[in-house]
Amino acid sequence: MGGGGGAEPSAPQSGYNFAYLDEGTKRMIRRAILKAIAVPGYQVPFASREMPMPYGWGTGGVQVTAAILGRADVLKVIDQGADDTTNAVSIRRFFAKTSGVATTTRTTEATVIQTRHRIPETPLTEGQTLVYQVPIPEPLRFLEPRETETRQLHALAEYGAMHVKLYEDISRHGHIATTYAYPVEVAGRYVMDPSPTPKFDNPKMDDCPALQLFGAGRERRIYAVPPYTSVRSLDFEDHPFRVQDFTEPCALCGARGHYLDEVVTDDAGGRMYICSDTDICETRVAEAAR
Amino acid sequence: MYVAVKGGEAAIDNAHRLLAEARRGDPAVPELSVAQIREQMALLVDRVMTEGSLYDPDLAALALKQARGDVVEAVFLVRAYRTTLSRFGASVPVDTGQMAVARRVSATFKDLPGGQVLGPTFDYTHRLIDFALAAESEIEPAAEADPRADAAICPRVTDLLAQDGLIEASPPDAGAPVGDLTREPVDYPADRALRLQALARGDEGFVLGLAYSTQRGFGRTHPFVGEIRVGDVAVEFVPEELGFAVPLGRVRLTECQMVNQFKGSGTAPPQFTRGYGLSFGQSERKAMAMALVDRALRAEELGEPVVSPAQDQEFVLAHCDSLQATGFVEHLKLPHYVDFQAELELVRRLRAEFERKSESVEMQEAAE
Numbered sequence: 001m002g003g004g005g006g007a008e009p010s011a012p013q014s015g016y017n018f019a020y021l022d023e024g025t026k027r028m029i030r031r032a033i034l035k036a037i038a039v040p041g042y043q044v045p046f047a048s049r050e051m052p053m054p055y056g057w058g059t060g061g062v063q064v065t066a067a068i069l070g071r072a073d074v075l076k077v078i079d080q081g082a083d084d085t086t087n088a089v090s091i092r093r094f095f096a097k098t099s100g101v102a103t104t105t106r107t108t109e110a111t112v113i114q115t116r117h118r119i120p121e122t123p124l125t126e127g128q129t130l131v132y133q134v135p136i137p138e139p140l141r142f143l144e145p146r147e148t149e150t151r152q153l154h155a156l157a158e159y160g161a162m163h164v165k166l167y168e169d170i171s172r173h174g175h176i177a178t179t180y181a182y183p184v185e186v187a188g189r190y191v192m193d194p195s196p197t198p199k200f201d202n203p204k205m206d207d208c209p210a211l212q213l214f215g216a217g218r219e220r221r222i223y224a225v226p227p228y229t230s231v232r233s234l235d236f237e238d239h240p241f242r243v244q245d246f247t248e249p250c251a252l253c254g255a256r257g258h259y260l261d262e263v264v265t266d267d268a269g270g271r272m273y274i275c276s277d278t279d280i281c282e283t284r285v286a287e288a289a290r
Numbered sequence: 291m292y293v294a295v296k297g298g299e300a301a302i303d304n305a306h307r308l309l310a311e312a313r314r315g316d317p318a319v320p321e322l323s324v325a326q327i328r329e330q331m332a333l334l335v336d337r338v339m340t341e342g343s344l345y346d347p348d349l350a351a352l353a354l355k356q357a358r359g360d361v362v363e364a365v366f367l368v369r370a371y372r373t374t375l376s377r378f379g380a381s382v383p384v385d386t387g388q389m390a391v392a393r394r395v396s397a398t399f400k401d402l403p404g405g406q407v408l409g410p411t412f413d414y415t416h417r418l419i420d421f422a423l424a425a426e427s428e429i430e431p432a433a434e435a436d437p438r439a440d441a442a443i444c445p446r447v448t449d450l451l452a453q454d455g456l457i458e459a460s461p462p463d464a465g466a467p468v469g470d471l472t473r474e475p476v477d478y479p480a481d482r483a484l485r486l487q488a489l490a491r492g493d494e495g496f497v498l499g500l501a502y503s504t505q506r507g508f509g510r511t512h513p514f515v516g517e518i519r520v521g522d523v524a525v526e527f528v529p530e531e532l533g534f535a536v537p538l539g540r541v542r543l544t545e546c547q548m549v550n551q552f553k554g555s556g557t558a559p560p561q562f563t564r565g566y567g568l569s570f571g572q573s574e575r576k577a578m579a580m581a582l583v584d585r586a587l588r589a590e591e592l593g594e595p596v597v598s599p600a601q602d603q604e605f606v607l608a609h610c611d612s613l614q615a616t617g618f619v620e621h622l623k624l625p626h627y628v629d630f631q632a633e634l635e636l637v638r639r640l641r642a643e644f645e646r647k648s649e650s651v652e653m654q655e656a657a658e
Contacts, residue, residue: 006376050414051417052417053416054417080400082400085407087413087414089414090414090416094416103505105639135505136505141506141507142507142510145507145508147507171512173554218594261399263399264402264403264450266402267453269453274400
């Protein structure tokens, strides 16, 4: 389970540079990161490298993590909120092997958290960095597939098409039908894709004390939300932004107000709901047992 | 040598002898056996069977040996053999719900009856060249699976979703004869069965590229992998004289059920829609790409605007077959002397007329 994922620092694998990437590549990525922090929500092109895992598995996040990791860092990797999912295990092992940094499953102990699809339930603090794996960095991509067009739309802050899309959802379904990768406006300027996190997590991005970095390897883009930056989910006055709520508490720790996974227990319609964030769930179960 | 006009016969014979020698490579290196290819290039064999539309691992391995490892050429050999086989009937539809599962993953549920079974997969390997593999090596035996109480029960994820009406029902088997695009020309618009046949035989790279384009905004379908399962299923046949099904054997299949964006209308509540992929052996990339393109090709049926290549069945079906594509592209190597001669004559005439015209303009200008 999640608790088994932590490890003390060790010697990195020989034959490769610290954290796999060479220092020249790291410098190039750090420059892109600095630019991204300076222009919140703007997608900075970068010379993404071929990585030893496939595109779509988190190559962007892995490159960002590799570029910012130092020997004193403590790394946590989650996928779907959980430390024990296969890809989280794989990426955590990759950095344990290539950098030798300490790893943890505890959100509070981590200095760098790489994530796919979730933001931890435990509030993040100053000094922490959350690295998102991003498949499609362009929030307008599904309204306009051509890059030449979308870059111009961003330059002119021409986001009318996105509002029309959300309005069409309301007129068709009575609701905004975007449930994840819900578009946000960063620092009052750029519309940004928060990566495919459920919109449940959007409010956690706003005014967050931690640095949020987004890496898209296949699409070769890095973007960022600096600490304490406004992140507003797009909505309308008469249809304000709302997050998902769950009628049941977590079946393991009893928490309410957490994002839950639906687990199918049999083929006769049986279901149970458990916290997607395994760290907070295990911590609560352990505290209750004490 | 590319022989001019006459003397082609000897040149062709010589080229074939040279090909045979090139195929063998350095005779000091031991020759590959068909069994070695079948066992150690298994995924390549699976691809040749899938695109060759013929389940025969030995034949596919032999084709690969003969084709020097060229996939399209191997598919060609298998297809050319397949076309000579007599058809004595069609099997009973295979039941993938009864599959002996070697691998089964769902991206939509963390856990479910039958569990997540990773099986043999590259998915979480780090792509670091294993130089130790350059030497022949003993491998560590794989761990034995715990016999799970529910191992036998592995319901399809789409069936679980269908119980609650969350996904569209699978169309019932009307028992109507299914078309065969290898026996009849495709008549557009083609029904879904024919489209799936074409995609199953289609070139993996082409179908993959189309599938990828739908993920990047050219015909978006909001896909989730409901389930991928790989394993053996029984093939049964009903001989006319017996009137009941008898097993013919087992085939290994990869099935992908894609769960796609929901749809509703004034009269029907919203529900997820399906995309389906099926391939021989373990061919996950192909099955997934096929499922994405299948769903994209249902755009018209589901009332979506048809604006992207992956949604256009004439574009997809007419171009996805690697043999048709390679045939027409590579035929450009054949002699085209007579056509080119005709073009040459025309271009020369047009150029001469152009020259005459500009000369007369110059003369006129000089006269003025």
